Amino acid sequence: DTAVSQTPKYLVTQMGNDKSIKCEQNLGHDTMYWYKQDSKKFLKIMFSYNNKELIINETVPNRFSPKSPDKAHLNLHINSLELGDSAVYFCASSQVPSGGYNEQFFGPGTRLTVL
Amino acid sequence: GQNIDQPTEMTATEGAIVQINCTYQTSGFNGLFWYQQHAGEAPTFLSYNVLDGLEEKGRFSSFLSRSKGYSYLLLKELQMKDSASYLCAVMDSNYQLIWGAGTKLIIKP
Numbered sequence: 723d724t725a726v727s728q729t730p731k732y733l734v735t736q737m738g739n740d741k742s743i744k745c746e747q748n749l750g751h752d753t754m755y756w757y758k759q760d761s762k763k764f765l766k767i768m769f770s771y772n773n774k775e776l777i778i779n780e781t782v783p784n785r786f787s788p789k790s791p792d793k794a795h796l797n798l799h800i801n802s803l804e805l806g807d808s809a810v811y812f813c814a815s816s817q818v819p820s821g822g823y824n825e826q827f828f829g830p831g832t833r834l835t836v837l
Numbered sequence: 838g839q840n841i842d843q844p845t846e847m848t849a850t851e852g853a854i855v856q857i858n859c860t861y862q863t864s865g866f867n868g869l870f871w872y873q874q875h876a877g878e879a880p881t882f883l884s885y886n887v888l889d890g891l892e893e894k895g896r897f898s899s900f901l902s903r904s905k906g907y908s909y910l911l912l913k914e915l916q917m918k919d920s921a922s923y924l925c926a927v928m929d930s931n932y933q934l935i936w937g938a939g940t941k942l943i944i945k946p
């Protein structure tokens with residue numbers, strides 16, 4: 723049983739295109755996250771959603787927009803893709819947004835390559 | 838600014854012991870996490886420390902000193918499958934996880 727799933731696993735596209743990455747968690751968690759991991763392996767938080775409300779929004783370009791139709795899903799939509807967007811994008815979820823123990827469970831990642 | 842420092846790469850021998858250090862400077866502290874990430878895979882949780890001292894879990898142990906802003910992950914009886922990156926992350930006062938760049942651990946026979 724997959725806890726956090728993402729689709730697609732690989733995404734190759736041309737500059738200027740618009741694409742979406744989907745994420746679903748079946749853990750019943752309240753909070754979901756999107757991370758970007760670049761070639762230097764830094765994990766950078768992009769967004770998090772708690773009960774359908776955006777609670778963290780790092781200074782990412784507004785070409786990136788998270789969409790959460792319900793508590794179990796947090797999709798990432800990217801407009802006008804640029805070469806620098808090439809990275810691995812991880813979705814994650816956790817039980818509580820703040821306080822105490824807060825283990826995050828990660829999806830398998832989506833490797834995005836912009837040509 | 839907030840900063841997490843860990844060595845970029847370490848090499849150890851199968852069956853040996855290795856200690857991976859992490860120092861941090863963050864706005865507040867609500868716990869420190871260690872994650873393991875194999876190449877091409879997602880990070881997976883290893884340990885969580887919020888009080889000073891040593892937490893042991895099988896072959897892996899994690900230590901925390903809040904006054905020194907320091908933690909280490911100790912791996913005993915190293916196996917080839919332990920070859921991976923080990924990520925240190927600190928939860929700050931806003932309950933955001935601040936991630937280190939990770940330490941790539943290479944295990945040699």
